[in-house]
Amino acid sequence: MNIYALLIGVITGILIIWHFKRRKLEYSQLPYPILLATFPVYYFAFALFASDFNALYKEIGISIVFFLLVYVAIKVNRKTSALLVALGCIVHGIYDIYHDLLFINNGTPLWWPEFCGSIDLILGAYLIYFSRKIPSKVFTVERKGAET
Secondary structure, rough: OHHHHHHHHHHHHHHHHHHHHOOOOOOOOOOHHHHHHHHHHHHHHHHOOOOOHHHHHHHHHHHHHHHHHHHHHOOOOHHHHHHHHHHHHHHHHHHHHHHHHHHHOOOOOOOOHHHHHHHHHHHHHHHHHHHHOOOOOOOOOOOOOOOO
């Protein structure tokens, strides 16, 4: 286990959360789902770097699950979205840890599972906590004079 990659991943995850809080992006519908959508793309880049097209096809196949999860997370309410993205982050963190048992992507750095997995798990845990702060019912205010 690469403890340095793990620690840098934890710090990176905390910095992402801090940045999203500071920029007031947490309550927006898109930032965390879009962030989740970028996670599989790194594996595409690693496979392309190694010219390992067999791994690329497998990575693309697995990424479809995450892209569908992101699509649904964008379409549902904020609370459900946060929980879906949390689930996606945690599953992707587990995927990072057990990736080499499924297949080998020769371009993936040796330290990647600890680094990316720790980021994913930190974000997933935070989003579960954060989802508890989001009200279950979100009331919308109709504008006067709006046409229906």
